[in-house]
Amino acid sequence: MTASGSTGTALVDALKARLGEAYVLTAASDLEGHVTESRGLYRGEALAAVRPRDRDEVAFVLRECAKAGVPVVPHGGNTGLVGGGVPFGGVVLSLTRLDRIREVDPVNATITVEAGCILKAVQDAASDAGYLFPLSLASEGSCRIGGNLATNAGGTAVLRYGNMRDLTLGLEVVLADGRVWDGLRGLRKDNTGYDLKDLFIGSEGTLGIITAAVLKLFPKPHARVTAFIGCASPHDALKVFQRLREAAGDQLTAFEYIPEFGLEIVLKHWAGAVRPLAEKHNSYALIELSSPQKDADLRSQLEAVLGEAFEEGLVQDAVLGSSEAQSQALWNLRESLSEVQGREGGSIKHDVAVPVSRVAEFIDVATKACEAEMPGVRVCAFGHFGDGNIHFNLSQPVGMDKREYLAQWGRFNRVVHDIVHGMNGSISAEHGIGLIKRDELALYKDAVALDLMRSLKRTLDPQNILNPGKVVSIGENVPMAFPKAG
């Protein structure tokens, strides 16, 4: 829905008067970065992109847009992977100028930050205060806290520290009508009524605009050890995971899975990557133990568990990173994986989760099903094994036309998501729903849950102006088919 001409002009004028001309962009060239998204899957359109400087200006924008009945699509770093930030008319509300670190409270172990702070800047501010802010993901240099909150971001540290929801104590939110809810409290315990905070976290800008948050900090790890193991199957890897969790508890801070195909394409495309083990194995895991205790003997602990697993044949080979450089080299193998897939042609992606007890079974069953669906397809199932979260990506058969392959996206979604659903899993573990999975969600989500979601949306955004058409459709003024980018 786009505001009709005169309404739009009046709105833009009102916004310019309050925010200043420089912060209300309407030229096509200025809007370009606000109507496209990171994967190039969609191209939207917008009346204007506005850049308020603080919470009160955000509230002003919301009040004006509510009065005019014009949609508002919030933007942080615009690094999302599900088209959640694509506008179809209306105003793009960029939070990038709200980038202040408002407070670091070292004794409370909290940091209060504005939505526009880049994740890396928050990590750095925590570090400067002697603490760890653990959220870590590939786009941390450009994604922003508001987007991390709106999508309940995950990443590589969830196993030990939880996702963005778990890391958040308080929020400041501007509602659809421009009222401000000040829930910026840094309390570990607060049972005074309904949990409003978690309603906004993960709602992808459809229920309110988060402008600031109080986040948890943790003691910095002072000891760390990394290992890379080769196993005969994901089932063996799962047994090793279980033993490590039992022995090391929360000292186990990563257990990331990489298949042989994944390692192969990293070695092929990533300059300087070296095969870490002498032989090839079916499955690999990157393991990290860490502790705030300076003299924690993590190496002995890890060697003891892996040694025993080796004796029993669960681990076929292993290497321990014995220096910071070696550890980093092992991590690079995992972290370059997302990028190198693009060099192997089309990649059809799934971001799924199953109970950890079924993650190996899921990899097996879904791999066979996809290989049967299209002979030659190359399964690259990798990721946060210890969370049950697998990026089940499918590289195209060698030599196939990329466009023709990508046209099969929906067909593979059906195969993979049916299996996930049958295992009581999730079709979006950490990326969210946005546009790309909205109609897919409607297929798999419990009907009562969908109905509750729609009720909540109607209650908090009765005009349907907050990022309309994303996450869940409530049937009014929502474009049902979204244009894909040319």
Next chain:
Amino acid sequence: MTASGSTGTALVDALKARLGEAYVLTAASDLEGHVTESRGLYRGEALAAVRPRDRDEVAFVLRECAKAGVPVVPHGGNTGLVGGGVPFGGVVLSLTRLDRIREVDPVNATITVEAGCILKAVQDAASDAGYLFPLSLASEGSCRIGGNLATNAGGTAVLRYGNMRDLTLGLEVVLADGRVWDGLRGLRKDNTGYDLKDLFIGSEGTLGIITAAVLKLFPKPHARVTAFIGCASPHDALKVFQRLREAAGDQLTAFEYIPEFGLEIVLKHWAGAVRPLAEKHNSYALIELSSPQKDADLRSQLEAVLGEAFEEGLVQDAVLGSSEAQSQALWNLRESLSEVQGREGGSIKHDVAVPVSRVAEFIDVATKACEAEMPGVRVCAFGHFGDGNIHFNLSQPVGMDKREYLAQWGRFNRVVHDIVHGMNGSISAEHGIGLIKRDELALYKDAVALDLMRSLKRTLDPQNILNPGKVVSIGENVPMAFPKAG
């Protein structure tokens, strides 16, 4: 609101026909335990108390009550401390027959339990499977999981493991109209839409009836060390807490605060209690470190931090529990504190939280304010110091009439809660709101938050039949003044 005669009779008949006569109680003697509560502060009334055997029967009860417009007040163990389970007419829905442990999944580290399971039974089932279910509170032998969920229970393990919300992955909920939301998933990551689960957790039965949950399990601790320290002030205790957290991270599993007055009344009233340190100190802390790692040298870690703090005068004296029996004796000093307060006459209670950075300041300021308010009042401020959660209780002046003293409850609430509010704190850290704090909440909670709560209540319970009048008043058919028990 009570259903008028004929509606009530027809409803009771319908419930008897489905649940069986034996499970629909209407005799005054049978209802007695369902219309009173643990502190004896309120006496309510009920048309009937029903005991469905499973989720489908719960759904039936809700459908029938919704049709008849009759309120439903859910009961677990009825151990709550805020009058949340007091019925004012309508049907008490007891969940005690839903007491099955549905599944233990050791690899996923989850347990699926019904709402009527006693907390201790869940702890035991976890332990039998080789795991820890960490929620621990004084009433664990009689409180039930449904109540723990409805009140987002806290307790002594929150510092390390979080509260009930943090321990919950999935829920099954019967809605106000009898529909069932099946959200019983055991996933570590699931970003498919709004977070419905956390809306019901902590809502004290006012938004839906929780019938089952998937809960997280943890590796059992295999090493443990306990210490009892004496400090010159809560400020010194806070500095010790901070150092321990930094050095030991999540191995720090308890940091409980006890003032000298608290220790005195324990020694006076608790058979076998022995003063653990040679001298008296202003403030004490019970400290526990634990680890799943069998050979973790927690004792050296603890001695190192405490030794350094002793050198600097932050710790005046300390004793380490060098056996399981000694540790238990130290814990008993803390755990008997709630009970012995009753032996010192009237006790006016506050369950508050502030940011951890202000907990020592809070104890100081609030103590002085209360002593100024009523000379001779004896402050017993104790509890979960590491969470910023203090049970700021006030024992009556010696010799004062108990009834006369307790009549000052509201006056002291104002003094204490004003201070808490000024520190951006919570007037109910872990006990909830129920009846006793409902009107108090309306004084202190952000107006926008209260309005959001009312909107959510109206959306999820449009007839206002789910535990009406608790937590937040929405103005319809709600008794505004509640009778106190005789």
